[in-house]
Structures are given as C-alpha cells and as structure tokens.
Amino acid sequence: MANSKKRIPTNHIVGFLLSLVMTIVAAWAALQSDLPVMWIIIGIMALAVLQAGVQLFMFMHVTESASGNGHVPWNMMFHGFALAAIVVAGSLFTMSFGFSHDHGDNGGNEQHHEQHQEESGY
Amino acid sequence: MSEEVKTTGPLEYRTNEGQMTILGFWIFLGAEVVLFSTLFATYAVLFGRTADAPTPAELFEPGTVLIMTFLLLTSSFTCGLAVHEMRRGSVKGLTRWMLVTLVLGLGFLGFEIYEFIHYAHEGATIQSSAYWSGFFILAGTHGLHVTLGIGWAFALLHQISKRGITNVTSRKFFIISLYWHFLDVIWIFIFTSVYLIGMVL
Known part of the structure; x- marks a missing residue:
C-alpha cells in the first residue's frame, strides 16, 4: 500500500468533507427548499447512494489492490x-x-x- | 501449515488467513445489506399506517437527527484515521482515534435512546401502529449493531494494548473498521429514507 507512510490521509479528509456537504445539501433540500416533493426524494436518494460510495471507496478500501481479494x-x-x-x-x-x-x-x-x-x- | 507470509503491504493482508478472513467479512457485509433491505422494505410498505398514533412528521426533529448523523459521520471518519495510524504502525494513534470514534458512537446511541424515549412519551411505541413497529425495528436494529460494535471495539482495543499491532490484531482491527463504516452506510439510508422523507411527506 503506497500511502501507508503518508502522514496526512488526504483521501479520508476529502471523503469526510464530501460527506458533510452531501448531508447538508440533502437536509437543506428536504427541510428548507421549495422544490417539488418528487424532485426532493429523487435528489436525496441519489445523494445517499453517492455518500455510500464515498464510505465504500474512500474509507473502506473496497477496491484496494493490496488486499489480493x-x-x-x-x-x-x-x-x-x-x-x-x-x-x-x-x-x-x-x-x-x-x-x-x-x-x-x-x-x-x-x-x-x-x-x-x-x-x-x- | 506451510503458509507463505508476505513481507510487504498492510499487515492485515500478509497471511493467507488474514486475507481470506477479510474477504469473508465482505461476504458477511453483503448479507447484512440484504438483512437491512428487508427491514427497509417493511418500513416502506407500512409507511403512513400510523393508526391512532402520531405521524412521523409530527415527531421527527430535524435538529436531533442532524446531530446524530454528524456524530456517526464523524465517527466513521475518525475510524478511518485509526486504520491510517495502524498502517503507520502507531498503536498510540490507533488507540486515540478509536477512542474518539467510540465516544462519538456512544453520543449517537445516547441521542437515539433519548429519541426513542421521547417518542414513547408522545404515544409512539413499537406497539402503537404498524408504521411505528417498522420504524423501531429498523432504527433499533441499526442501534443494536452500533451497541455491539462499541463493545467489540473496546474489547479489541484492550487486546491491542496488550499485544500491539501484529498480523492478527491488525486484521481484527481492519475488520471492525469495515463494520463501523458499514454502520454509517446504513445510517445514511435511514437518515434519508426514514427521517428526511418522513419530514417531507
């Protein structure tokens, strides 16, 4: 694993910031915006899937080649x-x-x- | 056993056993996704069947739910930092970040317990209506997973403090990190499809 010696885990920080932004956008869309309900539901479900992707790829190393899996x-x-x-x-x-x-x-x-x-x- | 041990790469993958155990845990997580899908399906089908109990839009509080979400999200991040420290070989860094993770996890649980008690006072319990049964089983199963994860992580931190970071303890720690991130994945969907949609509709 190439970055095991790196001091700053850039990937994790970027992933965390992305998750925060997506959570806030989803909450804003649902609670504050005047968008049509259908759009809100589609939008926030899409954001949820993206956030799950951040967790899997940036935090859980789902495609890590060093795993040999x-x-x-x-x-x-x-x-x-x-x-x-x-x-x-x-x-x-x-x-x-x-x-x-x-x-x-x-x-x-x-x-x-x-x-x-x-x-x-x- | 004539097992070949690699000398490079993260410790947790160096033995065949470690690699296969992690693979097995991914298969377990796949099964967990399906387990939760049945609870989400039950919840979705029962949506609106609140009988005489309050409706979710009346009870859900955006503030509490957002705090819970940020607590769990941050704990997932600090758990990732703990694994990062583990791979740098730092027991101290690992322990410190994992303790932060567990404190955030306990905070999440505290809010969830407060929330459930609050709902019960307002007349929404697991017995009130089909909708609330679905809600409490879905959120409760997730909360149970968090509780188990916290106990598991404390036990593992104790072991790591005794044995340090070895091929075996790093494999165990990597697996609990997968479990913890996975709990956040499930929570994202509960946050979105239960709480946000419950407040929109």
Whole structure:
C-alpha cells in the first residue's frame, strides 16, 4: 500500500468533507427548499447512494489492490445493494402500488403519502 | 501449515488467513445489506399506517437527527484515521482515534435512546401502529449493531494494548473498521429514507 507512510490521509479528509456537504445539501433540500416533493426524494436518494460510495471507496478500501481479494469485495457490495433495491422496490410494487388506505379519522392526506411513496420507487 | 507470509503491504493482508478472513467479512457485509433491505422494505410498505398514533412528521426533529448523523459521520471518519495510524504502525494513534470514534458512537446511541424515549412519551411505541413497529425495528436494529460494535471495539482495543499491532490484531482491527463504516452506510439510508422523507411527506 503506497500511502501507508503518508502522514496526512488526504483521501479520508476529502471523503469526510464530501460527506458533510452531501448531508447538508440533502437536509437543506428536504427541510428548507421549495422544490417539488418528487424532485426532493429523487435528489436525496441519489445523494445517499453517492455518500455510500464515498464510505465504500474512500474509507473502506473496497477496491484496494493490496488486499489480493480482487473484485470480490465490491462485487459483494454491488450485489447486496442490487438485491436490496429489488426487495424494497418489489415490496412497494406488490404491497402498496395502487392501494390507498383511508381509515377515516386519519385520512385526508394519507392517500397523498402513498402516491409519493410509490413514485419514489426506492 | 506451510503458509507463505508476505513481507510487504498492510499487515492485515500478509497471511493467507488474514486475507481470506477479510474477504469473508465482505461476504458477511453483503448479507447484512440484504438483512437491512428487508427491514427497509417493511418500513416502506407500512409507511403512513400510523393508526391512532402520531405521524412521523409530527415527531421527527430535524435538529436531533442532524446531530446524530454528524456524530456517526464523524465517527466513521475518525475510524478511518485509526486504520491510517495502524498502517503507520502507531498503536498510540490507533488507540486515540478509536477512542474518539467510540465516544462519538456512544453520543449517537445516547441521542437515539433519548429519541426513542421521547417518542414513547408522545404515544409512539413499537406497539402503537404498524408504521411505528417498522420504524423501531429498523432504527433499533441499526442501534443494536452500533451497541455491539462499541463493545467489540473496546474489547479489541484492550487486546491491542496488550499485544500491539501484529498480523492478527491488525486484521481484527481492519475488520471492525469495515463494520463501523458499514454502520454509517446504513445510517445514511435511514437518515434519508426514514427521517428526511418522513419530514417531507
């Protein structure tokens, strides 16, 4: 590992700053901005995936060649996340898609919630 | 065993056993992603089913959630610095950064416990509604992982203080660093899809 003698871990500092910025942008978009809800959800989910990438590549050394483990670590992660996407999107599709629930006292905007959930498709 | 030991590269990868153990841990993390995906799916499907309990938009506090997020994010960074120090051969640096990591982790847990108690007082418990069951199981499983990680790391720091940085202890420490970063990965998704979306919708 080439940089094991380096005093300043540049990679980690850059990764940390990127994560901070992405967290703040996501929080701002969700809490302060007037963007359409659909855009917010797509945007912050994209930021979450990017941040996960920062953790994996900059902090966890997922593609470190010195490990001698080749492509296996990132393959495990990639397939784990692919399965996760299928499980979550599939569950929403079979259980929530086109289904509205309205239990009277708490109704009103509940159907609205469902709409957004489905469209987000996360 | 006629095991070949490399003389260059990070200590944790020098023996075949160390390398394969780390590989095995990546496979475990892949399985953990799938475990959490089932909890995320359950949560997403039950979204909005709050029955008579308060809704998430009423209870979630942006301030608390952001503090928790920054605590865990910073702890992930300092954990990375601990591994960096380990690879420079500094037991002192490793211990110092890992203790910072654990203090931040404990702070995160403290806020999470406060949050859960607060919700319970407001009438949202694991038994209140389908939605809150999904919420507490998802966030609680993550919190349990953090708790386990803190205990594991303290035990390992004790061992490293006795034995120093060897092929074996560095492998163990590298693995717990993967685990700790992974907890932050899961938290990013909880922060985004549970808290932020819960406050938007």
